[in-house]
Amino acid sequence: MLGTAMATYRNQDLAEAFDELAELTILDEGDPQSFRVRAYENAARAIAGADVEAATLTLAQLQKLEGIGKSGATKVRELVDTGCMAKLEELRLKHPLEVRALAKLPGIGPKTVTKLRAEANVHSIDDLRAAIAAQKIRTIKGLSAKTEAKFAQVIAELDAQGVIGRTPISVALPLARRLVEQLRQVPGVEHVSYAGSLRRFRETVGDIDLLVAATDPAAVMETFVGFPQVDRVLVRGETKTSLLTRRGTQIDLRVVAAHQIGAAQLYFTGSKAHNVALRQRALSRGWTLNEYALAELDGGKVIASETEEAIYAALGLAFVPPTLREGAGEIEAAERGQLPAPFGAVNGDFHVHTTTSGDGQSTLDEMVEAALARGYRVLAITDHAEGTVSGAPREAFELQHARIVAWREKLGDRLLLLHGAELNIGPNGELDYDAEFRARFDFCVASVHDHMDLPREQQTARIVRAMQDPAVRSIGHLSARMIGARPGIDLDYDAIVEAAAQTGTALEVNGALPRLDLSEEALRRAAKHDVKLLFTSDAHHVDELGNVAHAATYAARAWVDPARVLNTGDPARLLEWLKSKSS
């Protein structure tokens, strides 16, 4: 089976193909809402949510899936049977990756891309830089010097964040997990993992490093280069292969012997600064550390190589979690046994949407069942309030309240089910509904969804004002950034954190991968005040409840003290805080 294209198309791969088709069709037709685009998106959703492997279905069976018609079914079969979809290939040629990167810049949509390509010969971000420098943008009909300046600013901001040309973790992590799963299927493979900055949980990654221990490296490489995600192979050797995916992410695969995997993981996880420090430490003990082993300088006798734990232990260090390996004092802390304590298990979620939100995909019942299955003690249902596009009117919340009350009878003490809402924070700190209606909720998270360009003072003031509302218990995705796509709003973090501490408002660490918000910077600032944190999923589907783990992993990068986090470990602290709003 392996080595043939047929065995390798899982529902996720097929759904991705239709999502890509939708993305390319938006560019092609210049309309994000065309019926064709929506049909592709529906098809992607239908396949992703199917409870059978779509690749095993016939044309007729495929068409029985809601949202898949004749054309979609034919495209699925074509891709599964031939390893390629003509329509997709055609659009990829027409709209190369560089063009798609252009379309992802904030403020630039499909229409502008078309105009830039046709009238200024701009086909990439670099072309755009040159056109701006040459003042060519202002000569295009419908654009002006003002637009030109806006484009320049957008590029400058993304450059400052260093995200252009890097892959956001929201793309890299699911891709890496999928590749790991695929490589596990290869005969003779004993170990597969991802390393690099992705394992350290950085927001964006330059490439994805995969590590394999296998008896037959050649077979691994052979299978690897035939994966459906592959666009082209950059380097191919016996132990190292690099390739580029169709989304433009570079993947490096390295094959090592099973007994060397610990040293390899350590080396390829980095960071460089961490590795340098470890190697110096090894030298001071008369040893040498490389990607194969920790060994004696004289004679080369191996001290440790099979696990990272053994290598750290041999060096007299506590195990350093990958998230802390940045060369920022972690070695010294590990030596003294003063690494931050790990977070306890997450015991509740405080940012969860259901189908009451226009964009929610799981029902209240499904969310409650899933929370029970996860062993939660508390669950706050927080659907969008009227201030956002997907928001629900009062009546919908009243209806939901009745259903939540009914659930409470069944739940008893097992789960504290809170009726909440995600309130929108207006440009001046206004909140949805009125104070009387808001007071009926058990838990409100308030967050910013628009007016991203206000000056710092006003952004800060709107959030501080929201925190002063008696109904507001936490602030959601504080900066409203989208990693790699949109910078966060401009905020005076010290003022925010101080106000949060004063009002007893928790700050959410939103674990949705495109957000990871609080940012590391905000988390570090929060540590200076007595501010409480909540790890949340922002789940719109039961499958996304696991985002809380991302929040925890990410927060670990900022050396967050577990005592600051309300919803991990012993629930007593959490339950007490819930009763405590100061006003």
Next chain:
DNA sequence: GTCGTGAACGACATATACTATGTAGTATA
């Protein structure tokens, strides 16, 4: 491109605000 009704064709269409331009494009959960 899909669906449903009736066997070929029409319905489907977040809504709203903002920005830059002077009507269109983009962003938002």
